[in-house]
Amino acid sequence: MCGLAFLWCQSGVGSANKSRFSEAVKHLKHRGPDEQSVTSIENALLGHVRLSIIDLAESHQPMSSPDQRYSLLFNGEIYNYQKVRETLSDRWAFRSSGDTEVLLAGLVLEGESFLRKLEGMWAFVLWDSHTETALLGRDRIGKKPLFFQCGDQRFSACSELPSLMRFSDHVEEDLDSISDYFRYGYFISGHTAFKGVKEVLPGHVMTCSKGVILKHTPYWELSISSYSGSKSNAAEDIYNTVDSAVRARLVSDVEVGSFLSGGVDSSIITSLARKHYGENLKTFTIGFSSKSYDERDYARQVSNYLVTDHYEEEVTEFRVEEIRSLIQNHVGQPFYDSSIMPTSRVSALASSKVKVALSGDGGDELFCGYQRYKSRKLTGIYGRLPLLVRNQVARMVRAMPEPTDHHSGSVLKKAHLFLSLFERLESERPYTAPRLLSKEQYDVAFPEFGSMGYSDHRLITDSKPSEIVAMMFNDVLTYLPQDIHAKVDRASMSHSLEARAPFMDTSVVELAFSLPLSWQLSPRTNKPMLHKAFEGIIPSEIWRRRKQGFAVPIAEWFKLSLGGELEGLIQEMQTSTSWLNTRFVENMLKDHRLGLRDNSQFLWQLYIYLIWKKSFFE
Numbered sequence: 146m147c148g149l150a151f152l153w154c155q156s157g158v159g160s161a162n163k164s165r166f167s168e169a170v171k172h173l174k175h176r177g178p179d180e181q182s183v184t185s186i187e188n189a190l191l192g193h194v195r196l197s198i199i200d201l202a203e204s205h206q207p208m209s210s211p212d213q214r215y216s217l218l219f220n221g222e223i224y225n226y227q228k229v230r231e232t233l234s235d236r237w238a239f240r241s242s243g244d245t246e247v248l249l250a251g252l253v254l255e256g257e258s259f260l261r262k263l264e265g266m267w268a269f270v271l272w273d274s275h276t277e278t279a280l281l282g283r284d285r286i287g288k289k290p291l292f293f294q295c296g297d298q299r300f301s302a303c304s305e306l307p308s309l310m311r312f313s314d315h316v317e318e319d320l321d322s323i324s325d326y327f328r329y330g331y332f333i334s335g336h337t338a339f340k341g342v343k344e345v346l347p348g349h350v351m352t353c354s355k356g357v358i359l360k361h362t363p364y365w366e367l368s369i370s371s372y373s374g375s376k377s378n379a380a381e382d383i384y385n386t387v388d389s390a391v392r393a394r395l396v397s398d399v400e401v402g403s404f405l406s407g408g409v410d411s412s413i414i415t416s417l418a419r420k421h422y423g424e425n426l427k428t429f430t431i432g433f434s435s436k437s438y439d440e441r442d443y444a445r446q447v448s449n450y451l452v453t454d455h456y457e458e459e460v461t462e463f464r465v466e467e468i469r470s471l472i473q474n475h476v477g478q479p480f481y482d483s484s485i486m487p488t489s490r491v492s493a494l495a496s497s498k499v500k501v502a503l504s505g506d507g508g509d510e511l512f513c514g515y516q517r518y519k520s521r522k523l524t525g526i527y528g529r530l531p532l533l534v535r536n537q538v539a540r541m542v543r544a545m546p547e548p549t550d551h552h553s554g555s556v557l558k559k560a561h562l563f564l565s566l567f568e569r570l571e572s573e574r575p576y577t578a579p580r581l582l583s584k585e586q587y588d589v590a591f592p593e594f595g596s597m598g599y600s601d602h603r604l605i606t607d608s609k610p611s612e613i614v615a616m617m618f619n620d621v622l623t624y625l626p627q628d629i630h631a632k633v634d635r636a637s638m639s640h641s642l643e644a645r646a647p648f649m650d651t652s653v654v655e656l657a658f659s660l661p662l663s664w665q666l667s668p669r670t671n672k673p674m675l676h677k678a679f680e681g682i683i684p685s686e687i688w689r690r691r692k693q694g695f696a697v698p699i700a701e702w703f704k705l706s707l708g709g710e711l712e713g714l715i716q717e718m719q720t721s722t723s724w725l726n727t728r729f730v731e732n733m734l735k736d737h738r739l740g741l742r743d744n745s746q747f748l749w750q751l752y753i754y755l756i757w758k759k760s761f762f763e
Contacts, residue, residue, distance in 0.1 A: 147206070148176030148304040148638075149218035149291075150192035151270045151279065152312060155298035155356060158190050162312075166190045169311040173304060175475075176220075176638045180205065186216060186274050193218050196641055198501060200243030201398050207272075208245050210253050211238070214275050217249040220304055221267030221289045222645065224393040229262055257282065257350045260364050264393070264651055268345070270302055278354040285365045286507075286649050287334075287347030287626025290634060294342050300356045305635070306337060306477025316342075316761065320724075323479075323754075324594040328587065329578045330481030330750055331627040333601040338478035338757075347626045365651075367622060369605050369614070372659040376677070379660055383653075383678040390650035391417040394503060402427035402499035404491060404644075405455070407443025407690075409672060410505030410514070412683040414647055418503055419451045427498050428453040431491040433698060434461050443690060450684045458494050460487060463697075465710070465756075472757050475635040479754040481581075481746075482628050483697040488636035496642040506629050507648035510620045511657035512672040513665040516559075517566065517579060518613050522666070524567050539564055546740040561743065575602045576616050578624050581747055586729075590747075593724040614662050621654065700745035704738055711748060714755040718763065722755075 150169050154162060163185070170183055170192035177194030184191045184207050193206040199222070207216040223229070226244035229251065237250040244265075251259035252271050257280065266288035271280040281302060283291055292309050293302040303309035310316060319340045325333050332338065335346050345351050351361040372379055391414060395401050403415040405428040419426045428448050432441035441457050448455035463486050471485055495502045509515050527535065547561040572584040577600075582590060603622045605615060637644040647653070660674060667673040676688055703711070711734065715727055730751060737744040
């Protein structure tokens with residue numbers, strides 16, 4: 146795992162640009178503390194930092210072709226590189242034993258179509274010094290980031306936004322993107338909070354020649370197919386495919402561990418890893434003093450069952466400086482998902498023992514694990530009730546204060562969340578991602594945004610799926626790369642830890658989307674196909690527990706000092722946020738403090754935006 150930086154200037158890089166570039170590369174050091182290099186090739190600068198995982202002594206970057214025409218900057222891991230290398234060995238004299246040279250050789254010999262042969266996670270820049278053309282690419286589901294900026298006879302690209310912004314004298318907010326952030330909590334694929342600063346799309350390659358973008362096209366697209374076997378056949382295929390994906394992700398020249406929350410997905414991955422890795426497998430979990438958010442008992446139960454070398458840590462508080470550091474130094478733009486903080490903490494814990502950790506990311510999106518999928522079916526039933534009945538139910542529920550406990554342990558909390566989801570239902574059609582406010586609330590909170598924003602609804606072109614399948618499809622292509630993968634990449638790499646997600650193996654993704662929804666969705670069993678495939682490998686209590694996720698007790702924090710801090714930020718920055726209806730925010734905060742409604746998600750979203758804006762623009 147690594148970090149990369151690239152800069153091309155038509156007039157030459159010059160000493161000032163070289164100095165800025167060196168600072169940008171230094172700012173990526175957390176992504177690769179083992180090696181750092183900057184290379185100048187005529188009008189281009191290539192920078193790389195390396196976290197050595199495979200071929201520790203070789204595979205230095207940038208890596209050049211024998212004729213020195215092509216130079217590669219690569220961030221990621223290719224899990225099937227040894228097999229693919231065999232197909233190239235009669236045409237390429239390999240000088241190293243890692244995956245970097247396999248990628249270089251394949252791109253030089255076969256071009257971008259070579260990427261279809263690869264399994265893994267990656268972001269890369271291949272520089273052709275003869276034609277002054279850069280080929281950029283990202284893995285299929287966007288595990289690894291790659292941002293770029295094009296204009297003023299220059300082109301730059303970096304693994305993280307804070308480093309890329311080192312090349313810019315002037316930055317400006319993109320209010321279309323900001324409007325999307327307040328809809329979804331993150332930015333639409335390909336866009337960022339800054340005007341003119343973009344991200345290479347997952348599953349795409351982009352060609353830029355002499356500062357002009359020639360194309361940005363997909364080399365892979367997710368499709369819906371029909372599984373031809375029985376449900377028992379499918380369960381067996383799921384087991385074998387996920388097991389193979391785990392085994393591939395254990396290949397490393399350094400020690401590998403596993404994140405273990407005590408949930409179904411991380412427990413499955415850890416169990417399979419333990420089978421192949423042996424009794425020395427280290428597992429890691431984070432807990433909270435607030436019991437409704439603490440999963441350590443479940444994680445211990447799984448660890449004892451599997452006999453792993455288990456490590457845990459309790460989070461008693463998060464300092465403001467900690468979240469500011471994550472946003473300013475690693476994410477570089479507003480990011481709503483508060484679980485980035487415990488993800489950072491568990492990554493810090495894991496990085497003290499290992500360099501690589503497996504995660505269960507993707508299991509919910511692929512195997513229908515989110516409550517929003519089940520709730521979408523229930524809203525159809527609820528919506529057919531007479532309006533008088535629905536209004537009466539809503540009044541009864543809203544009359545009772547909304548708990549701040551996690552929804553997994555509170556029926557009343559679930560009732561409040563269901564009503565909120567029903568209120569947002571039409572706002573989420575067509576579905577792009579879960580929205581935080583209904584359209585009516587959004588229009589009141591942000592009266593100037595109106596129809597601003599970018600569209601990212603993904604159509605399934607080769608079938609007519611149900612609404613729930615379409616939700617899962619869009620979650621895999623938008624929610625996963627823009628939220629989950631972004632969170633895990635920035636949090637883990639902030640502590641020089643590589644995170645690998647076996648559920649993101651292409652074969653697992655495509656198999657999951659071939660299964661009938663009737664097999665995937667059950668009112669009684671969470672993720673029934675995973676249950677059928679893996680029932681015997683983890684404790685039965687784990688299957689029966691309520692789904693919780695890596696939640697953070699921010700609702701409690703806003704009733705305390707964080708609410709006051711938010712009020713101060715709003716007042717301090719009201720001139721630069723004239724598009725915000727502060728009265729709406731004041732009412733949301735008031736209701737939250739009184740315990741009438743849990744508005745912490747929106748309040749947190751606004752809080753993160755304001756601390757980002759203050760750090761970058763004030």
